[in-house]
Amino acid sequence: MLPARKFVIALVATLGAPALAIAVHAAPVVVSTPDQKALAPDVAVGPKGEIAVLWLAKGDPDSAAAKAAEAERAQMGHSHQSSMNLYVAVSTDGGATFGEPVHVNHGDDVWGFAVSRPRIAFGPTGTLHVAYPANEHQAKLDKAILMTHYTRSTDGGRTFEAPRRVSTVTDSDLSGVIHGGFASVAAFGTMGVAPNGDVYIAWIDTRNMKADSSTGSVYAAVSTDDGRTFAVDRMMVADGVCPCCQLSIAFDGKSRPYLGSRSVTGDNLRSSTVARADGHGGPFGPRIATGGAPWHLNGCPLKPTVLVVRGDTIYTAAHNGAEKPPGVMLAASHDGGASFDAPRAVQPDALVTDAPAIALTRDGAMIAWHAKVDGPRRVYYRALDARGAFAGPVNALTDGDATSQNPALASRADDRVQVAWQQDDRIYTTAIAAPR
Amino acid sequence: MKRRAFIPTAVAALIAARAAAAAAPASTPASPGADAALPLADAARLRAILDAYRGKVVVLNLWASWCVPCLREIPDLVRIEKELAPRGVVLVGVSMDEPGDAARVAAFRAQHFPQFRTWLRAESELDAIASVVDPAWNEVLPTTYVLGRDGKVARRVQGAKTHDEFVSLIESAL
Numbered sequence: 036m037l038p039a040r041k042f043v044i045a046l047v048a049t050l051g052a053p054a055l056a057i058a059v060h061a062a063p064v065v066v067s068t069p070d071q072k073a074l075a076p077d078v079a080v081g082p083k084g085e086i087a088v089l090w091l092a093k094g095d096p097d098s099a100a101a102k103a104a105e106a107e108r109a110q111m112g113h114s115h116q117s118s119m120n121l122y123v124a125v126s127t128d129g130g131a132t133f134g135e136p137v138h139v140n141h142g143d144d145v146w147g148f149a150v151s152r153p154r155i156a157f158g159p160t161g162t163l164h165v166a167y168p169a170n171e172h173q174a175k176l177d178k179a180i181l182m183t184h185y186t187r188s189t190d191g192g193r194t195f196e197a198p199r200r201v202s203t204v205t206d207s208d209l210s211g212v213i214h215g216g217f218a219s220v221a222a223f224g225t226m227g228v229a230p231n232g233d234v235y236i237a238w239i240d241t242r243n244m245k246a247d248s249s250t251g252s253v254y255a256a257v258s259t260d261d262g263r264t265f266a267v268d269r270m271m272v273a274d275g276v277c278p279c280c281q282l283s284i285a286f287d288g289k290s291r292p293y294l295g296s297r298s299v300t301g302d303n304l305r306s307s308t309v310a311r312a313d314g315h316g317g318p319f320g321p322r323i324a325t326g327g328a329p330w331h332l333n334g335c336p337l338k339p340t341v342l343v344v345r346g347d348t349i350y351t352a353a354h355n356g357a358e359k360p361p362g363v364m365l366a367a368s369h370d371g372g373a374s375f376d377a378p379r380a381v382q383p384d385a386l387v388t389d390a391p392a393i394a395l396t397r398d399g400a401m402i403a404w405h406a407k408v409d410g411p412r413r414v415y416y417r418a419l420d421a422r423g424a425f426a427g428p429v430n431a432l433t434d435g436d437a438t439s440q441n442p443a444l445a446s447r448a449d450d451r452v453q454v455a456w457q458q459d460d461r462i463y464t465t466a467i468a469a470p471r
Numbered sequence: 472m473k474r475r476a477f478i479p480t481a482v483a484a485l486i487a488a489r490a491a492a493a494a495a496p497a498s499t500p501a502s503p504g505a506d507a508a509l510p511l512a513d514a515a516r517l518r519a520i521l522d523a524y525r526g527k528v529v530v531l532n533l534w535a536s537w538c539v540p541c542l543r544e545i546p547d548l549v550r551i552e553k554e555l556a557p558r559g560v561v562l563v564g565v566s567m568d569e570p571g572d573a574a575r576v577a578a579f580r581a582q583h584f585p586q587f588r589t590w591l592r593a594e595s596e597l598d599a600i601a602s603v604v605d606p607a608w609n610e611v612l613p614t615t616y617v618l619g620r621d622g623k624v625a626r627r628v629q630g631a632k633t634h635d636e637f638v639s640l641i642e643s644a645l
Contacts, residue, residue, distance in 0.1 A: 072595070333630040334614075334631060335538045387607040387609050407606055
């Protein structure tokens with residue numbers, strides 16, 4: 036693949052102080068192709084150190100699938116426009132080079148944005164799992180729906196199985212009141228692989244939504260055979276889920292899943308929450324708010340809650356529009372999510388911070404986000420210690436005039452973190468280690 | 472407002488907007504006509520539009536056709552502009568729908584809010600056009616800015632607001 040034109044230098048800045056030191060990364064690699072308008076990456080690291088980067092790219096507007104989608108949109112009157120393709124590139128040399136991108140989905144059927152981005156994860160045997168929201172047509176209603184699809188690669192990302200739907204098609208028809216005129220939606224989801232190899236795919240589902248409500252449920256489909264089959268999806272959170280705030284999932288050492296989601300309670304109070312399930316198919320328990328200024332919003336925040344888990348420690352982050360300035364707040368729990376420390380801003384001197392991503396390191400974690408400070412959006416990152424405290428200064432991953440955004444992180448075995456991000460219309464990746 | 476009530480309210484608001492639109496006078500000369508294709512605006516274009524309204528109090532509303540709370544408040548904003556136009560209030564909308572969706576959004580606007588003077592973002596990044604007035608915009612919809620007669624942002628509010636809440640905000644800039 037193409038080497039990066041520019042060697043990225045990270046300027047190390049402390050809060051309220053000018054740049055103090057310089058940290059140098061490996062040269063980033065561009066994994067998308069020049070003809071693609073690429074966005075919304077995700078990244079995964081496999082058991083043998085292989086690295087897979089996933090991204091969305093605009094579909095061919097002249098394709099049959101795109102034309103069918105356009106016709107449907109015109110009929111519906113309003114919609115989220117999205118007919119996208121999904122690509123994966125894999126490195127087997129630690130990220131120095133990546134293979135040619137492989138087209139994952141069939142047709143231009145992916146419905147995706149930076150805030151409902153497809154997910155990729157390796158299983159413990161090296162199987163590569165991908166989940167994404169896809170456009171479908173509900174024949175009985177003759178209306179558009181969004182379903183969650185899954186595919187996997189058992190040959191290191193060279194080929195992918197035919198995608199399968201893992202969400203259930205229902206007769207629910209809320210086309211007049213939910214996003215984009217879809218009759219039903221199973222999107223804004225997440226995917227993760229537990230230490231025991233169970234594959235969890237969870238999404239926000241509108242099937243229980245009533246015409247007079249504005250929140251969703253969480254449903255999940257689980258595979259216990261490395262993605263060969265999935266059990267019928269089950270309701271994991273009944274109600275009160277912000278319908279446009281992407282979920283995230285992580286696991287503890289006992290393969291119990293933890294869900295990051297945003298709840299809607301009372302007078303449109305939208306709180307980032309964490310909940311745990313038993314790992315045996317039971318629903319998620321009470322969703323515990325991670326704290327911070329109460330954010331009342333009768334609107335569409337489009338803000339995910341991300342998290343990682345080690346033992347009883349949970350590191351979580353989300354944008355809070357009620358903070359001053361509005362931005363990404365980090366919170367940690369040391370009791371398995373029963374309570375959280377007071378959230379802290381990741382970069383208080385920025386104009387605005389958003390789009391957090393988080394990954395475990397050997398003795399703590401790394402958090403990345405995008406922010407505006409004195410120019411376009413750029414990607415920043417910071418190390419966290421075992422207690423979830425900031426263990427070092429804010430680091431700029433990118434500089435210059437390009438717009439850099441939507442970072443994704445994955446833990447590496449060498450105690451560095453693989454980061455992928457969107458820079459203008461291209462997808463970049465490199466390994467970073469945060470100075471402490 | 473209780474969350475379980477807002478969708479029927481939105482439907483009622485849409486109906487009210489249609490009724491109001493039927494009785495409303497033609498759009499101002501500067502506005503994209505109700506039957507016109509939705510014009511695109513990049514950052515420079517929005518800056519020029521706002522400059523052209525210098526001396527008036529501009530209510531700049533960022534919305535999208537998929538944002539139900541946005542659709543709920545637009546009829547109120549249209550009504551407020553009609554009420555306060557004699558005092559120099561102008562409503563400018565910017566749709567954050569996809570730039571390639573101009574025809575569809577135009578049809579949507581014509582069907583539901585024909586008097587809503589709105590442009591459609593021309594750039595792929597939502598942040599680009601919003602940065603004209605707010606470099607710190609956090610991509611929450613709806614977001615509404617009240618710009619004073621000097622062209623500077625006097626107030627910013629996020630989430631759907633009521634008619635009276637908007638009037639109160641605007642009055643503070645008049």
